Amino acid sequence: MQRPDPDRQAEAHAVAETRFPPDLMYAAARLYYLEDANQAEVARRLSTSRATVSRLLSEARRQGIVRIDVVFPEVVDSADLAARVASALDLERVYLSQTSASAHPGRALAPALSEALESVGLASGDVLLVSSGRTVYEAAQFELPRLPGVMVAPTVGGQDEPEAWYQTNEITREVAYKIGGRPTFLYAPALPGADLYASLLDDPSIRRVLELWKSATCVVTGVGAPPLTRNSIPAFIPTDAASLRTAVADVCCRFYDREGKPVEFPGSDRLMATGLDVLQDIPYGIGVAVGADKVGGIIAGAHAGYFNHLVTDPETAAMLLSAAEKQQHPSSPSR
Template sequence: MRDRLALPSEGPRFSPQLLYTAATLYYVEDATQAEIADRLGTSRATVSRLLSEARRLGIVKIEVIEPVETDTAALAGRVAEALGLTAVHLSTVPAVAAATPGAALAPAAAAALAQAGLTHGDVLIVSSGRTVFEVAQASLPALPGVRVTPTVGGQDDPNAWYQTNEITRMVAAKIGGSPTFLYAPALPGPDLHGRLLEDDSVRRVTHLWEQARCALLGVGAPPATRRSIPAFVPIHAVATAVGDICNHFFDRDGNDVPFPGDDRLIATSPELLRRIPVGIAVAGGPEKVAAIAAGARAGYFNQLVTDVPTAQALLTLGVTGART
């Protein structure tokens, strides 16, 4: 007997809605053809024809993509050469695909720290920033006795990733190190600035900066694209910046972009960052590409932790190495 659902020969043999229902059950809900036949009150042979017709009419589109093997070691080497860095550590998990970008980069960041050669008494300085904050919550290598201190003073912002002392505490706890906190605002007023630099607790931190063997640094995205920047930074003053590291803003060429009062920053200077033997920047995502390239060009760091898509984007950008 002719199937009641069949349409005239000049048109589709089945109704579009029936084709859609069968395709949804099979391709989306993973029902078997036998289960679909039971639910639709028809035979398995008819279900097979429904699925074939759905594909023929474009209701179902199947895309077969040939896998492309990414040689991460070769890619890391190419990016390191292009940026003038000593090492690039790649995560195969895209930062933008993770709920917390720093968590996606954390294993690669942990590997970079493990390879930094830090021993008891060495100094590790850590910056603020969401990515570093999220890395600090993940598994990090055991580095017993390493001293950890912030790169920048406290910032008047409710977001946890601006609280450098808290990030310092978390990193120290993860690695089994000892924290030294910085009890000073990132940008004090003119009168307070001079007094803070003479304060024993602040001088203890600035002395550790001079001894730092390793830095773990976040890279800020262009100010115009961010949900927040430090309250003491007038956004109009840094409109030409593509990013910042430790509240030092820079343009696409890696040149400083000053803002009012930046001479009072309680933070590691660009000159000091350039002298640190192992400077590890941790950043990923399309909005960070220009900032990473410019920060490397300016010599703020000599190692990079990022993901494969960001690394590929950096090569596409046509970056050049750090200034000499």
Template sequence: MASHAKPTPPTGASTSSPEGEPGHFPASLLYQAAKLYYSEEATQAEVAAQLGTSRATVSRLLAEAKRRGIVRIEVIPPSDVEVGDLSDRLARALSLAKVVLSLPVPAPGPGRTTLDVMGGVLAPAVGRALSTAGLLAGDVLLVSSGRTVYEVAQYDLPPLPGVLVAPTVGGNDQPEAWYQTNEITRLVAARVAGRPNYLFAPALPGPDLYPSLRNDPSIQRVLDLWPQARCALMGVGAPPLMRSDIPRFVPTESTSLRAAVGDVCSRFYDRAGDPVEFDGSGRLIAVELEALRHIPVTIAVAIGAEKIDSIVAGARGGYFNQLVTDPATATAILTHLEKA
């Protein structure tokens, strides 16, 4: 009968105890096992055969190689996990029900600005927020004016058939399209297959015009929708005295606005989230800040370093309970809060 030669013990292994003891393996043997298993993708059985030992010993060799730093395993989370962690951290920091993050906003091309490219990036995230708002036919969705909501409304949003879409503020006398609240209402209603309700009134009518507008049946019909709102989608304005683009009716020369750090629905607030009034603001045809606190789902959408204080103060005031933003702004807000 042919004799079977025993495997030659690997170099450096103990001949008296081929299985060895954890913590007593030579570094060269640990490296050899790790290289075969991790770099050359051999199975543990194949490593055992090449080293002339058992699979149990190979398992101990690999474990020891990790403990001694010969093998370093890095687990890199996919981008959606990173984003999920960032959104959860920001939601907790701002005491919001939810933060929905978009993809990163790409660098704008020649002759373009971030404002020109943000709509297509933010719209899918806004769509996810709207999809989970539980809106049914006959529910009221309010939309604010502003460049961000206007740009988002240029892109696809989830179907919400039969939802009543109404503006949060007057503005049919404003020259810029993004302050024409009826135009934004029309765009959003078309995107979601909803029913638009138009507010044919300036945001800040004069003292003589204001009473008659408030008593007009067509205007009152829209104002009566505000307390019934199930959801509101709104932009967040940067500090008014730092903006180059602001609705014409805002009296930027007003000293009271020096305390304002932002606005939603053309209602201004300070760093503590308290309302900031200005001369004539009692005639403003816009949803009251207090009313926003009673709408079940209030979604703010905003990006940019210039809006960090605006977002933080708006969340502090309770004027929105969800935020749609991009990862860069989310990270900047968390850094700002940590420093504060």
């Protein structure tokens, strides 16, 4: 006895499955795609099984009765989004990257940071301050505008951490090299002991950097996430300090709350870092930050005047705009 051919059986079965009346395929497709009926409802209304409905829909797509278009989302008007965020946060200008910076912040943000620096119009002899932090460090690895003769100085002392983005003098050197400027280094720990702090203030090279902070034309600073949520934070910051529970962010290792008010911690009076009041007086403050965890800190820092320009990506900009609008128009409490 000859055995049946499995391939021919499968082919015959497939042919049988596709011999659905066109009007039945159309009816199933209309109910499912246009009237939002699920497959069980379609089966009930057509007096058939769910398995048959699934085959009807598949064959309707194959024959072109159903056409599904997958449309690329409308391109965001970045100029409009940037202007709206700037207005909502009382910033002078917002610079957006062309793509999301979630995966590679430095690479994505470097062109926007370059544009921000170029728009400042720094000239030879002007002072540019740079903070530590991963985003600023990574952005500094890419092309920056040539600004010959500009003096570059760190905003915070050295940090005893292995990661490159905590090495403030090296970040200063890298930025100075990229722009063709002149680096000035701060040879002091970020948080010296009481006795050392007093002697450092008398050191001529330290005093020189402190004076540069006061005379700076521009500062580029990262905006840190809330300190108690971070995976990486300098060891000198006492994360068990009760005061830091209210901190939403920091700039230049200076913490602040959601109202933008400074948040102190044990030893912060000895911190070798640019003060928040000094940052408020610098003509051009460029905050560089992306991510949902930075939204509250960006908003608070912008309103407090710790920076007046922002470099970010479209995703963060949209979150900032949404959060700012909610703050301006809070929903009424439920009764």
